[in-house]
Amino acid sequence: MSTTLPPESRMANDIARAFRHLPREQAIEAVAGHIGRFWDPRMRSRLTRFVDEGAEGIAPEVVAAVRLLMPRRESGTG
Amino acid sequence: MSLLKEPDFGTPERPGEATVSVEVDGLAVTVPQGTSVLRAAALAGVDVPKLCATDSLEAFGSCRLCVVEIDGRKGTPASCTTPVAEGMRVRTQTPRVAKLRQGVMELYLSDHPLDCLTCPANGDCELQDMAGVVGLRQVRYGYEGENHLAAEKDVSNPYFDFDPSKCIVCSRCVRACGEVQGTFALTIEGRGFDSKVSPGAGELFQDSECVSCGACVQACPTATLQERSVVDLGMPTRSVVTTCAYCGVGCSFKAELRGDELVRMVPYKDGGANEGHSCVKGRFAFGYATHPDRVMKPMVREKTTDPWREVEWDEAIATVATKLRDIQQRYGPGSIGAISSSRCTNEEVYVLQKMVRAAFGNNNVDTCARVCHSPTGYGLKQTFGESAGTQDFRSVARADVIMVIGANPTDAHPVFASRMKRRLREGADLIVIDPRRIDLVRSPHIEAAHHLQLKPSTNVAVINALAHVVVTEGLADNSFVAARCEGFEEWAEFVARPENSPEATEPITGVPAGELRAAARLYAQAPNGAIYYGLGVTEHSQGSTMVMGMANLAMACGNVGREGVGVNPLRGQNNVQGSCDMGSFPHEFTGYRHVADDTVRTVFENLWGRELLPKPGLRIPNMFDAAIDGDFRGLFVQGEDIAQSDPNLNHVTAALSSMELVVVQDLFLNETAKFAHVLLPGASFLEKDGTFTNAERRVNRVRAVMPPKTGKHEWQIICDLATAMGYPMAYDHPRQIMDEIAQVTPTFQGVSYELLDKLGSVQWPCNADAPEGTPTMHVDDFTRGKGRFVVTNYVPTDERTTSRFPLVLTTGRILSQYNVGAQTRRTGNVAWHAEDVLEVHPHDAEVRGIGDGDTVRLASRVGETTLRACVSDRMPPGVVYTTFHHPVTGANVVTTEISDWATNCPEYKVTAVQVALVHPLEAAATGAAEDDRLAVRD
Structure with missing residues (x-):
């Protein structure tokens, strides 16, 4: 039950689980859309970094969603 | 405004399209079918004497004072229980009924203390009024007969006295407890002359099932049930209609004062949300507003280990502005943010999020609604x-x-x-x-x-x-x-x-x-x-x-x-709806419009004269995470106690401790203030001018009963801070803030103080399509056009019970306390709930050797606390329950970081825990330590 994942990875996994009933491509779009719409850019950057560093413990749909978001990747400060 | 006395039509309204026309003392009146003669007379402008009747209660017909004569009918029927009939001709003043009424009053007064001049209800006593109305000049029965004048007074309730010697057994209190409140705690005990009002089976009020809503006090026509504050201070002389600052129901009250001293809060019959009813918090628990714990002067300190230093407003504002700008220079514009309060007015919240977006230059604003709705x-x-x-x-x-x-x-x-x-x-x-x-x-x-x-x-x-x-x-x-x-x-x-x-x-x-x-x-x-x-x-x-x-x-x-x-x-705090409406979320402007919407953002940019960010900012838990990571360094907390209310308190306090500047704006030195560097004293709701929006989208006026005791309105504090940070923000009055809200928010387009004063309140959307508001939404179409079905897959929570933490903790609230208790703990309400307790099912208690009242240790994987057990079968086996009203308990020490996938609202309702009996010697030591801690804090 406990998690040692960084918050961004944990929260992104939660989002992925909420959309897991969708076909894979739609689920990835939904995860990317949700993160893009509700997350501060620095959180997206941090998640992207975790994915780039090996995506340990991060759901595959999240990894794919991050790739989808990459062209829109932000370095902003929120 | 002088003392506001609302008209009493004697019996409730009977809405309906069918009408009946009657004549009362020669005055023609048309009323809905089913209306009582008493009410019809009142609507015609004729006041019929009455004692057991009041328009919040169904007619009872016991006092026999409202008797009338009706042409063509025998006898003298009680006008309260007699419905009107077409063509009825009623006479309310005849020698026959006058004699009957005098006889009734003589009987009442023969068993009533004749202490009118020193009675607390002097000037607000219907029995006194009726004696005058019926022209009573004598009591032929004398005063020496058998009576109830020696009946003992019940002063057990913290807020009102029950003096049965003054009771006329009209049953208004009993009926109010049943019909209005629905608790049925009161009854008439005994028969005939022995009849008396009784809470429960001969118990004291405080020991009974009475919930102290005040409906009985409100209904009582004499001084039998009387607010203690009126006994102590005397009758109020003026009223201000305002809105309760407790839960999301948003009850309207008449604040009744003598000069600037608040005597009592009386529920307002024209209040759209409450229609004349109240609860123990709104009705009585306002003493916190004048509690000696209130902070009245701004205070600053360099480090949280330093003592507080009182300063003038200018210095406090300048300190905050300088430090926030300094943090931004060193760590970037996104390194600071603010949390708005669901206890503050719409106007205060609006200017706060405006300050963040326009003066801070980011979208790091969130609201305590993050952790509830x-x-x-x-x-x-x-x-x-x-x-x-x-x-x-x-x-x-x-x-x-x-x-x-x-x-x-x-x-x-x-x-x-x-x-x-x-x-x-x-x-x-x-x-x-x-x-x-x-x-x-x-x-x-x-x-x-x-x-x-x-x-x-x-x-x-x-x-x-x-x-x-x-x-x-x-x-x-x-x-x-x-x-x-x-x-x-x-x-x-x-x-x-x-x-x-x-x-x-x-x-x-x-x-x-x-x-x-x-x-x-x-x-x-x-x-x-x-x-x-x-x-x-x-x-x-x-x-x-x-x-x-x-x-x-x-x-x-x-x-x-x-x-x-x-x-x-059902919204938790008074202005949860409003704080969300006002653009408190980091991704939304007012009216729930995303910051990425160029058209919407342009409206705000043009009005505010600043370029605004099109990306969301940090939510509250994200702020804490970012603080621990080191890139969020300054936080302004408006009227919230995140160090008590938010989950996983060890994480919260670690985040607060890691920031360079924490600014708390609050009435009291709350738990969060322990981590603060600047304390800006807030104003109580009695000192505020503005609006709250309740759970039914009703925008209610909050009117200042007295000037701010701190010398500054809370919206002024925000404006001063924004101005000191280089973004001039100035309003002369909160009505101008509401005008700006209406200008930029389609759902508030028609809202103004003028409209609110005219209508009393209004439910948004209020605009050209609905100039007087919208009680029911989505009538013909949904706001989004078609209602959208969304597949809702069940996903079990990550928080699972284990052999180490085999029970599930869930949390809630109790009637007499409110949220973190900062207000209600500083009132007489502690008489009902002096500490948080842990409800444990008898089975779970038995296998752990826990008895009712024992001190137990409550532990989760993130923390532990101790509190007293209450063995109860309200919970199913395997589930325990507590409240979070007391900081000593620290219930949120054990709640975890798990949150709603979409919004990060914490999962307060599910925490895997273990409960264990604390040895009595250890419990005694813990209790002593807590007493010491409280003594230091107080």
Whole structure:
């Protein structure tokens, strides 16, 4: 039950689980859309970094969603 | 304003289209059919003497003072119990009735203390008034006969006295307790001359089931039930109509004063939310506003280990501005942010988020609604198109089946609960979905048809199973769905799957399939089915999913868009709805419009003269995470106590400790202030001018009863700070702030103080399409056009019980306390709830050797605390329950970081815990340490 994942990875996994009933491509779009719409850019950057560093413990749909978001990747400060 | 005395028409209104015309003392009047003669007379401008009648209660016909003569009828009927008939001619002043009334008054006064001049009700006593009205000049019976003048006074209640020597046994208090409040704590004990009002079976008020709502005090025509404050201070001389600052019901009150001293709060009959009723908090628990703990001067300190230093406002504002700008220079513009308060006015919240977006130059603003109803905003926006409940409170009077999910209205929203209970007594059916057996499940004259006592965290499985029954048994309202909704087919296919059936979900939810099926049929087949819900829905890892699940169910059954139906969040704090409406979320401007919307953003940029960021900012938990990571360094906290209310307190306090600047704006040195560098003293609701928006989207005026004791309005503090940071912000009056809100927010377009003063209150949307507001939403179309069905897959929470933490903790609220208790702990309400206790099922208690009242250790994987056990079978085995009103308990030390997937609303309602008996010697030592801690703090 406990998690040692960084918050961004944990929260992104939660989002992925909420959309897991969708076909894979739609689920990835939904995860990317949700993160893009509700997350501060620095959180997206941090998640992207975790994915780039090996995506340990991060759901595959999240990894794919991050790739989808990459062209829109932000370095902003929120 | 002088003392406001509202008219009393004697008996309740009888709404209806059919009318009857009658003549009263020669005056013609047309009234709705079913109206009493007494009320018709009052409407004609004729006051008939009365004592047992008042228009908040059904006629009783006991005092015989309102007798009249009616042409063509024998005798002298009581006008309160006699309905009007077409052509009726009534005479209210005849020698015959005058004699009868004098005789009645003589009897009353022969057994009544003649201490009018020193009586606390002098000037506000209907018995005194009636003696004058009937022209009483003598009491032929004398005063020496058998009487009740030696009856002992009951002063056990902290707020009002019960003096039976002054009682005329009119039963108004008894009826108010039943009809208005629905508690039935009072009764008339004895017969004939021995008849007397009694709380319970001869108990004192404080020991009885009385909930101290004040309805009996309000109804009493004499000084028998009298506010202690009136006894102590005397009768008030002026009134100011304002809005309660406790829960999301948003009751209107007359603040009654002598000079600038508040004597009492009296519920306002014209209040749209409460219509003359109140609860113990709003009615009586206002003493915190003048409590000596109030901070009156700004204070600063370099380090949190330094003592506080009082400073003038200019220095405090300059200090905050300089430090915030310095942090931004070193760590970037996004390194600071603010949290707005659901206890503050719309105007105060609006200027706060404006300061963040325009002066801070980021979107790092969030609101305490993050930790309560943010899933409501998300879920209802996704399905209905608007982040708000669908009904007004009055709507419940038209409901045939009421489904209460994860809410405890009698404790947390008591005035609305009284409305609900009235409807239930009239025959509406009740379904309760809650792990805990809340009072509504079985209370006087109320019994739930179904109590689905689900396991915590399985809400979504239950709502899907209910929907499964609706779809597979052909109970859906197909014509409504076809005309008004989209996405039904996909959703119906989903919920109809075997894994969503009640039988399949029973092992997960613990709800017997047969019971669930019966509940689904009852709701679906009701002419009007209404859903009311609370934090037992939202504060879960699937809070948003559950909100959408309820919306799905309501749409499937055609239960949206008219009176008596709907999906209705019961908001926790007074201005949760308003703080969300006002653009407190980091991704939204006012009116729930995304910051990425170029058109909307341009409106604000043009008005505010600043370029605004199109990307969301940090939410509250994200701020804490970022603080621990080191890139969030400064926080302004407006009227919230995040170091007590937010989950996983060790994490919260670590985050606060890691910041360079924490600014707290509050009435008191709260728990968060321990980590603060600047304390800006806030104003109580009695000192505020502005508006609150309650759970039914009703915008109510908050009017200052007295000037701010700190010398500065809270909206002025924000404006001064923004200005000191280089972004000039100035208003002369909060009405100008509301005008700006209306200018930039389509749903508030028509709202102004002028309109509110004219109408009393208004429910948004209020604009050209609805110039006097919108009591019921989505009537012809949903805000988003078509109502959208969303597939709601059940996903178990990550928080699981283990052998080490085998129990589930869930949290809630109690009637007499409010939120973190900062206000109510500083009132007489501590008489009812001096500490948080842990409710433990007898089985769980027994196997741990725990007895009622024992001190126990409550531990989760993130922390532990100690508190006293209350052995109770309200909870099912395996589930324990507590409240979070007292900082000493620190219930949120044990709650975890798990949150709603969509909004990050914390999962307060599910924490795996272990409970163990604390050895009495250790408990004594702990208690002594806590006493020391409290002594230091106080």
